Amino acid sequence: MTTxxxxxxxxxxxxxxxxxxxxxxxxxxxxxxxxxxxxxxIEKVTEATTRGLGLDLYVDGRYAxxxxxxxxxxxxxxxxxDAVALARTLAPDPHRRLPDPELYRGxxxxxxxxxxxxxxxxxxxxxxREAEAIEAAARATPGAAAIVSVSTSVSDTRSExxxxxxxxxxxxxxxxxxxxxxxxxxxDPDGRRPEEYAAAGARHRAALESPEAVGRRAAERALARIxxxxxxxxxxxxxxxxxxxxxxxxxxxxxxxxxxxxQKRSYLEGxxxxxxxxxxxxxxxxPLLPRGFGSRLYDGEGIAAKRFPVFERGVLRxxxxxxxxxxxxxxxxxxxxxxxxxxxxxxxxLDALRADLADGVLxxxxxxxxxxxxxxxxxxxxxxxxxxxxxxxxxxxxxxxSGNHLELWRRLAAVGNDPYPYSAMRTPSLLFDGVQLxxx
Amino acid sequence: xxxxxxxEDRGGERTAARPGxxxxxxxxxxxxxxxxxxxxLSRGGDHADVFFxxxxxxxxxxxxxxxxxxxxxxxxxxGVRVVKGDQTGYGYTEDLSLSALVECARTAAxxxxxPSREAPLRFHxxxxxxxxxxxxxxxxxxxxxxxxxxxxxxxxxxxxxxxxVRKVNVHLHDESGAILVADSSGRIxxxxxxxxxxxxxxxxxxxxxxxQNGYNVAGRAGFEFYAPDRLDRIVREAVARTAVLFExxxxxxxxxxxxxxxxxxxxxxxxxxxxxxxxxxxxKGVSIYADRIGKRIAAPFVNIVDDAANPGARGxxxxxxxxxxxxxxxxxxxxxxxxxxxxxxxxxxxGVAPTGNGRRESYRHPPLxxxxxxxxxxxxxxxxxxxxxxxxxxxxVNFSNGxxxxxxxxxxxxxxxxxxxxDGKLTRPVKDVNIIGNGPKALxxxxxxxxxxxIDEGGWTCGKxxxxxxxxxxxxxxxxxxxxVGGRGS
Numbered sequence: 001m002t003t004x005x006x007x008x009x010x011x012x013x014x015x016x017x018x019x020x021x022x023x024x025x026x027x028x029x030x031x032x033x034x035x036x037x038x039x040x041x042i043e044k045v046t047e048a049t050t051r052g053l054g055l056d057l058y059v060d061g062r063y064a065x066x067x068x069x070x071x072x073x074x075x076x077x078x079x080x081x082d083a084v085a086l087a088r089t090l091a092p093d094p095h096r097r098l099p100d101p102e103l104y105r106g107x108x109x110x111x112x113x114x115x116x117x118x119x120x121x122x123x124x125x126x127x128x129r130e131a132e133a134i135e136a137a138a139r140a141t142p143g144a145a146a147i148v149s150v151s152t153s154v155s156d157t158r159s160e161x162x163x164x165x166x167x168x169x170x171x172x173x174x175x176x177x178x179x180x181x182x183x184x185x186x187x188d189p190d191g192r193r194p195e196e197y198a199a200a201g202a203r204h205r206a207a208l209e210s211p212e213a214v215g216r217r218a219a220e221r222a223l224a225r226i227x228x229x230x231x232x233x234x235x236x237x238x239x240x241x242x243x244x245x246x247x248x249x250x251x252x253x254x255x256x257x258x259x260x261x262x263q264k265r266s267y268l269e270g271x272x273x274x275x276x277x278x279x280x281x282x283x284x285x286x287p288l289l290p291r292g293f294g295s296r297l298y299d300g301e302g303i304a305a306k307r308f309p310v311f312e313r314g315v316l317r318x319x320x321x322x323x324x325x326x327x328x329x330x331x332x333x334x335x336x337x338x339x340x341x342x343x344x345x346x347x348x349x350l351d352a353l354r355a356d357l358a359d360g361v362l363x364x365x366x367x368x369x370x371x372x373x374x375x376x377x378x379x380x381x382x383x384x385x386x387x388x389x390x391x392x393x394x395x396x397x398x399x400x401x402s403g404n405h406l407e408l409w410r411r412l413a414a415v416g417n418d419p420y421p422y423s424a425m426r427t428p429s430l431l432f433d434g435v436q437l438x439x440x
Numbered sequence: 441x442x443x444x445x446x447x448e449d450r451g452g453e454r455t456a457a458r459p460g461x462x463x464x465x466x467x468x469x470x471x472x473x474x475x476x477x478x479x480x481l482s483r484g485g486d487h488a489d490v491f492f493x494x495x496x497x498x499x500x501x502x503x504x505x506x507x508x509x510x511x512x513x514x515x516x517x518x519g520v521r522v523v524k525g526d527q528t529g530y531g532y533t534e535d536l537s538l539s540a541l542v543e544c545a546r547t548a549a550x551x552x553x554x555p556s557r558e559a560p561l562r563f564h565x566x567x568x569x570x571x572x573x574x575x576x577x578x579x580x581x582x583x584x585x586x587x588x589x590x591x592x593x594x595x596x597x598x599x600x601x602x603x604x605v606r607k608v609n610v611h612l613h614d615e616s617g618a619i620l621v622a623d624s625s626g627r628i629x630x631x632x633x634x635x636x637x638x639x640x641x642x643x644x645x646x647x648x649x650x651x652q653n654g655y656n657v658a659g660r661a662g663f664e665f666y667a668p669d670r671l672d673r674i675v676r677e678a679v680a681r682t683a684v685l686f687e688x689x690x691x692x693x694x695x696x697x698x699x700x701x702x703x704x705x706x707x708x709x710x711x712x713x714x715x716x717x718x719x720x721x722x723x724k725g726v727s728i729y730a731d732r733i734g735k736r737i738a739a740p741f742v743n744i745v746d747d748a749a750n751p752g753a754r755g756x757x758x759x760x761x762x763x764x765x766x767x768x769x770x771x772x773x774x775x776x777x778x779x780x781x782x783x784x785x786x787x788x789x790x791g792v793a794p795t796g797n798g799r800r801e802s803y804r805h806p807p808l809x810x811x812x813x814x815x816x817x818x819x820x821x822x823x824x825x826x827x828x829x830x831x832x833x834x835x836x837v838n839f840s841n842g843x844x845x846x847x848x849x850x851x852x853x854x855x856x857x858x859x860x861x862x863d864g865k866l867t868r869p870v871k872d873v874n875i876i877g878n879g880p881k882a883l884x885x886x887x888x889x890x891x892x893x894x895i896d897e898g899g900w901t902c903g904k905x906x907x908x909x910x911x912x913x914x915x916x917x918x919x920x921x922x923x924x925v926g927g928r929g930s
Contacts, residue, residue: 038724044528047547050517050804051534063509069534070494070516083512086498089584091506124550149726185726185847192878193728193847225848230924233694263503263607264643265652368711368843368852369874369926374643374652377690379874379926381843381852398850400876400926402690438693438876438926 004029004162005172007053007071012164014077015055018084022098022166024056024301030159035124037131038151045124059084061092095327099301101168103323103333107304108297113290114175116204119158127154130211134182137215143223146186148193152215153181156205169302177293178205182218188226194397196221201422203291221364224385228395231386231439237360237413238401238435239353239387242420244365245427249283251371251378252405253338256310256318258325260373267376267406268316277314277409280346284309285318287339294339294424303335310341314409340424346415350429353414355390361399361437362387369400376405382437400438408432461565462618462630463492466516466536470563473622475538477559479545480522481624484554487523487784488624490541491761493803495617495633498579502591502610510584515617517803522548526723526785530806560626566763572749572756573634577663579614587612590666594640594675601679604686606650607643612636614663621763629763634660635754635910637899640678644686651685653838653856654678658754658899658910665752670897681838681857688869691860691927697833698875698923699826699861704839704896706913708920709744709814711842711851712879715904717746717771718797718809719786721846728849728880732777738883743817744772746781748796750895755813755912759796762807766796771814772883783809801907811902815914819889823917826888828864834925835859835866836875849879870927877923890917 008025015023029051036044053076054067064087068079134152138144160174179201185193198218200209240248255266268276287296287305296305301323309317321329322336346353354362362385369380383397416429461468473490480488499511518541519532529551531544591610598608614636622628639656655678659665700708713729721727729737748757748766760766762784770778780786783798786809799810827835835858842853854874859866895914902911 042527042551044530044806045547045551046530046806048530048532048544048804050532064512065510066512068514070514071534075514075516079512079514086510086512086584089588090500090510091508093506093508096508149724151724191728192849193726193730195726195845195847228848233924233930263609264645264650265607367845367850367876368841368854370840370854370872372652372872374650375872377872379690379854379872381850381874381876381926383845383848383850397848398876398878398924400693400852400874400924402693402873402926402928436693436928438924440695440924 008164034155059087063096134215138219141219184222194225282344485552497615573660604644653682688871719780762798813912885921888919
């Protein structure tokens with residue numbers, strides 16, 4: 001049986017034969033299964049094994065990148081030939097070459113425990129039973145008479161990939177992930193049908209939250225939306241639940257990319273060593289977390305993975321620098337994309353942070369909106385609850401929060417002890433002082 | 441391989457591969473399709489289909505004055521679907537061999553639990569499809585050397601247009617390829633599907649401040665799409681939209697009248713009503729529009745359509761991804777909600793003809809009700825009177841994205857460029873503001889519609905349930921009496 005690494009080695013040989021001076025070849029194979037369930041019946045079953053191949057071609061100082069899922073040998077040969085010819089029509093780029101092999105050294109020897117050996121034993125009957133159990137729990141929630149519809153899903157993926165670079169890198173990895181999801185729609189007496197969801201995921205199936213917990217949580221969230229109103233425009237403390245806070249953090253991390261810095265499209269240019277947020281903004285890039293969704297021993301360029309601080313007590317320490325934009329900027333590469341993020345956590349959970357607020361808004365989800373990476377301005381829709389006297393008051397929606405990131409993160413007033421476990425960003429609940437909310 | 445209306449009934453005899461038809465080159469024969477469908481129907485089911493796709497794309501990028509990066513991609517795969525009632529079984533693969541297809545089909549077949557059904561003995565290829573992508577210069581005949589001056593020219597012109605410009609990025613994308621969908625009724629539909637998209641992005645600097653903006657265009661067209669007037673417009677708009685940002689600030693926060701400029705503000709329709717009218721959400725009872733067919737939801741001069749037939753538009757299709765005809769579907773007629781956007785499952789559920797909205801991102805996904813080109817017809821007012829009617833509000837010109845919760849009805853769209861309206865006049869420019877409202881409420885509050893319908897030429901992409909499809913949108917100048925503007929201060 002051909003391994004993926006064999007596939008990449010052969011693809012690299014093909015590229016060199018066709019005229020590339022050096023090349024990086026990556027291949028993946030992935031099996032995905034999903035059972036979707038709705039209101040007492042199966043809605044959809046999907047299963048597939050999918051695969052692909054990609055090549056970065058360096059041809060006479062020129063660069064082209066190709067990807068294909070058409071792996072028939074004659075087609076692949078023609079495809080690579082055409083890609084090399086395409087590269088030759090481009091302008092040379094002295095910054096484009098494979099990474100310095102020094103960067104491959106020191107690849108950690110850790111076992112990241114990303115693959116669940118029990119994966120092959122997972123059967124259709126189990127998935128179906130769990131999908132059904134998620135719904136049953138949702139419909140057993142107090143207030144469930146208002147439920148219009150419950151959709152659930154049970155899914156799992158096993159994926160593997162290989163990377164081969166002609167200047168001395170070889171790597172393979174594989175991993176599994178398992179997900180449970182529920183979406184519950186309820187009837188508001190005014191005719192609206194607010195929806196809410198809950199999800200849980202894990203690298204190992206035994207670590208998954210129970211179907212009952214997921215179903216119950218989705219139903220509770222949906223029922224809590226009934227009666228939601230647009231609140232008044234105001235400047236208020238904004239407490240963002242961990243499941244939603246990653247959205248804000250993403251707009252802080254995007255402009256850390258060296259490509260954005262070099263193209264002058266980052267409001268964080270020139271800010272290394274400067275205070276960007278309050279002292280509570282303390283986040284590291286953490287690739288070696290066992291079972292992490294973003295965990296890796298090497299990145300997409302083969303660079304050996306290592307943990308590094310991004311923000312330390314509010315001070316910006318490191319950009320995300322790939323080798324190409326690193327050369328353009330004259331900066332040492334770190335890594336192109338974040339892996340997992342680890343915060344210096346607070347001591348208290350969301351409920352305790354809320355109890356401290358005389359007046360404020362709890363955000364449970366953002367909707368649409370955008371953030372300008374060049375200026376730091378942002379404006380996003382939200383839904384959640386008003387907080388009054390430390391308690392959750394009326395549900396609010398159809399509201400917006402706007403500001404500028406260079407100002408927002410200085411107003412970070414509290415950090416929860418609750419990193420969101422179902423994403424690589426793992427952001428805890430965050431409290432911001434005095435943000436502009438728009439409503440009535 | 442599939443000939444149109446072969447005419448010969450060979451009964452049970454194995455049909456040899458025939459010349460013609462896009463997928464013959466991949467070894468796709470009638471026999472292969474028949475055996476795949478037989479496996480798909482091995483446990484019965486109401487319907488089965490096999491969806492082949494081949495897509496070849498090329499991208500060129502200009503950065504820091506040079507076209508020094510290119511991407512090429514090829515996708516080839518097949519998805520097999522079995523439908524029983526409103527339940528779906530689905531499998532897909534990149535391996536077009538019979539054994540892989542049969543395995544895929546058997547996976548999909550697990551949704552059904554009855555006795556097997558026969559696969560069709562004969563197939564007929566639809567010969568009645570329109571030609572909505574008129575092409576003069578097909579992409580597979582355009583050499584890279586021809587494309588390079590296009591990017592270089594835009595770069596030079598953008599820099600000369602304004603001394604504050606510091607960075608210019610140009611990206612040209614083109615794709616060609618085909619789909620073929622064969623179903624258990626014996627019908628085969630094939631469509632060759634070109635697409636191109638060009639974006640110009642500009643960064644300018646003034647007095648230590650930076651602003652960035654851009655303009656993009658897309659269409660189902662060939663190289664001829666980049667005619668001089670379009671290129672002029674791309675440069676002019678990208679630079680002007682960037683330059684004005686230096687004078688722009690946030691608008692005030694809170695509720696106010698919102699006037700939407702003709703064109704890409706069709707995003708209002710896409711989010712406020714388009715998704716909510718996709719029939720799957722309605723048959724599941726989860727859309728805020730679920731019980732509103734036949735009800736008045738807007739003023740009588742509001743007419744909203746979802747259209748497959750705008751020639752060359754990004755959202756145009758000759759046939760949907762289930763093989764169904766796709767035309768002009770009137771969502772709202774004279775202010776009354778008229779029809780949902782159907783795929784086959786929903787059409788069967790409601791007992792109506794499919795509307796040709798069954799679309800999918802690729803062979804890796806089953807089809808769902810999706811939009812195509814969504815716009816409002818011209819109305820009785822004039823743009824000048826609409827703006828003059830607003831004492832204090834916002835005029836929205838240029839958008840980046842939007843989103844909706846279809847059950848609650850909350851929807852948003854993000855305004856990159858706009859103007860404050862004060863006492864009926866455009867006063868100062870505004871930027872980077874999200875506007876949020878409730879779908880049915882917003883439509884009720886469309887109280888003025890101008891006669892200047894424009895369908896936007898931009899490269900819009902719609903995401904739903906983890907899959908994206910290209911779409912178009914349009915609007916005349918329209919006034920919505922009140923929405924929440926996510927500005928700052930009051």
